Amino acid sequence: MAEASTPLAAIHDEFGRARGEQRDSAWAYGVSWRLMRRDVEPDQVREGLKEALALVQETQESPEVLFGTPDEHADALYDAWIEAGRLHLWDASRLRWAEVPAWGLGLASFWSAAFMVFLLVDGRTSLTWTIGTVLIPVGIGMLKAGIWATWDTLLRSRGTRAAVLGSLALAVGCSFALAVVNEWSRAHPIGTASTWSYVWVVGTCALLAAALGRRVDERPAPGPAIADVDEWSRQLAAILRGRYSLSDVRVARIIGDAHAHAADAGRTVQEEFGTPQEYAAGFVPDRARRRRLEASGWALMGVLQGVWLLDDFGWFRAAVAVACLGVAWQNYRRD
Amino acid sequence: MPEPAIWPAPWVRAALDLAVLATLTEGRLHGYAIAQSLAAHGFGLLKGGSLYPVLGRLEEAGDVEASWVEGHGGPGRREYELTAGGRERLERDLASWRDLGETLTTMGTGAVRHG
Numbered sequence: 001m002a003e004a005s006t007p008l009a010a011i012h013d014e015f016g017r018a019r020g021e022q023r024d025s026a027w028a029y030g031v032s033w034r035l036m037r038r039d040v041e042p043d044q045v046r047e048g049l050k051e052a053l054a055l056v057q058e059t060q061e062s063p064e065v066l067f068g069t070p071d072e073h074a075d076a077l078y079d080a081w082i083e084a085g086r087l088h089l090w091d092a093s094r095l096r097w098a099e100v101p102a103w104g105l106g107l108a109s110f111w112s113a114a115f116m117v118f119l120l121v122d123g124r125t126s127l128t129w130t131i132g133t134v135l136i137p138v139g140i141g142m143l144k145a146g147i148w149a150t151w152d153t154l155l156r157s158r159g160t161r162a163a164v165l166g167s168l169a170l171a172v173g174c175s176f177a178l179a180v181v182n183e184w185s186r187a188h189p190i191g192t193a194s195t196w197s198y199v200w201v202v203g204t205c206a207l208l209a210a211a212l213g214r215r216v217d218e219r220p221a222p223g224p225a226i227a228d229v230d231e232w233s234r235q236l237a238a239i240l241r242g243r244y245s246l247s248d249v250r251v252a253r254i255i256g257d258a259h260a261h262a263a264d265a266g267r268t269v270q271e272e273f274g275t276p277q278e279y280a281a282g283f284v285p286d287r288a289r290r291r292r293l294e295a296s297g298w299a300l301m302g303v304l305q306g307v308w309l310l311d312d313f314g315w316f317r318a319a320v321a322v323a324c325l326g327v328a329w330q331n332y333r334r335d
Numbered sequence: 336m337p338e339p340a341i342w343p344a345p346w347v348r349a350a351l352d353l354a355v356l357a358t359l360t361e362g363r364l365h366g367y368a369i370a371q372s373l374a375a376h377g378f379g380l381l382k383g384g385s386l387y388p389v390l391g392r393l394e395e396a397g398d399v400e401a402s403w404v405e406g407h408g409g410p411g412r413r414e415y416e417l418t419a420g421g422r423e424r425l426e427r428d429l430a431s432w433r434d435l436g437e438t439l440t441t442m443g444t445g446a447v448r449h450g
Contacts, residue, residue, distance in 0.1 A: 083348075084348070085384075085385065085388055250391075253401070253413065254387065254391065256411070256412070256413065257366055257383075257387050257390075257412070257413055258383060258387065260365065260366065260367070260406070260411065260412035260413070261366045261367050261370075261383040261386075261387070261412075262383065264365075264366075264367035264412075265367060265383070272382055272383045272384065273382065273383050273384040273387075274382075274384050278384065279384045282384060282385065282387075282388030283388050283391060284388075284392065284395075
């Protein structure tokens with residue numbers, strides 16, 4: 001039997017062994033999936049599953065009988081952690097600048113493959129290659145990763161408005177630059193070759209992404225050092241905006257309350273409220289706001305594709321526009 | 336040294352939302368004054384890390400309203416006030432707590448409770 005790759009995967013396997021039923025392992029996986037989608041720390045997910053596993057081992061009853069469906073148990077754990085003020089979230093969806101090249105090239109590989117498939121489906125087996133034909137899919141991938149990191153960095157450090165403006169500025173500026181280079185390159189073709197040559201672009205981007213990703217993963221994450229009250233406030237604001245998706249107004253109120261309370265108590269904010277991570281664990285994430293923000297981003301991409309369609313219709317762009325709007329709608333309605 | 340709570344911690348945690356609402360029945364208070372009022376009533380002196388998430392939840396639910404008050408020689412602070420909805424919730428939930436207490440008392444004495 002293969003060794004489980006993570007402590008969480010190991011506990012899924014233990015569920016399968018507890019009564020010799022593989023569907024118990026699937027149940028545990030279902031609980032983890034729902035909690036991880038809400039960015040709950042893997043260690044906390046494991047802790048919740050360990051308690052359930054102990055009872056399954058003791059009673060030899062199925063977890064479904066003991067705790068209900070995976071979704072029901074995940075929701076019960078989530079609510080209990082909120083109630084106890086100890087819901088620990090992690091930066092599952094955060095993208096640091098150091099990770100942008102690896103993620104950007106990974107996305108570039110995907111977009112290059114998508115371009116190739118589209119062109120082949122369209123019957124264009126041969127292509128006049130320019131710098132633009134390579135740069136556009138690679139640039140779209142890198143730009144998406146750049147926008148993701150910009151959004152994340154500005155949201156944590158400056159707030160929602162700065163994140164929206166910064167991301168839009170980057171998107172507009174880089175799209176314009178890509179369009180200019182593409183136009184210029186049409187007048188300077190490199191040569192004619194098979195559309196299948198995109199395989200080289202796909203492969204090169206994927207290999208580079210894998211190599212860079214391994215290098216980034218090996219680097220230790222810098223530990224937070226809280227030197228003063230401003231650093232405490234900055235870290236708390238970043239956590240509440242980034243992980244908990246609270247609005248800027250609400251974060252400002254929470255920090256204002258903390259400062260006033262600490263001054264009244266004659267103690268430091270850290271003595272009165274603990275570390276930023278500990279204090280943040282008492283708040284309820286605003287998942288509805290997060291879904292609205294994500295839906296708005298996808299809807300914007302869909303609308304922009306739609307506007308482009310008015311100028312130059314193409315089935316590929318039409319499909320992308322519909323897909324973006326579909327994802328936006330799904331995000332909006334998601335539980 | 337602050338006095339610890341006179342009830343077990345899980346009971347204090349369970350009753351905290353109501354206790355906070357109850358401190359505001361006499362009028363608006365800022366966070367630290369709410370903590371002191373809770374301590375005076377036997378809930379122990381709560382740290383800010385336990386109190387403000389509760390106040391935030393109550394504010395989100397519309398049970399309390401907060402307004403900013405400028406500080407005199409110190410930082411400004413928000414003062415919390417019970418809303419009409421919060422007052423209704425307090426009365427409703429207090430009745431439920433009384434009912435729970437009576438049920439437990441009846442069960443503890445071995446009597447049968449009807450209704």
